[in-house]
Amino acid sequence: MLHxxxxxxxxxxxIRDAESEEEWHATLRMDAQVLRPLGYRQLGSDALMSFRRRRFEGAVRTAATAGR
Structure with a gap:
């Protein structure tokens, strides 16, 4: 999840340890800028799936106890 x-x-x-004006340094900066939003998107997706799972399980329990 936090990968x-x-x-x-x-x-x-x-990037901080190897300051440079070379192209590889700029590429690393761009990669880091792209990875961070991907990580936050994954966190949000995992949280939403967890919420939906808990909600579904609660509904199933409610339906099971109502049918008794």
Whole structure:
């Protein structure tokens, strides 16, 4: 789940430790900028799926107890 965010943090550390005007450095910066939103999107998606699962399980329990 936090894979994208942790990878972006590792790239940030590399960028900070290896300042350069070379093209590879700019590419690393762009990669880090793209990975962070992917990580937050994944977190949001996981949270939504967890919410839906809990809601569905609650509805199933309610239906099961109402049928008794």
């Amino acid at each position: 994208w965010l942790s990878f972006a943090e590792r790239l940030d550390d590399l």
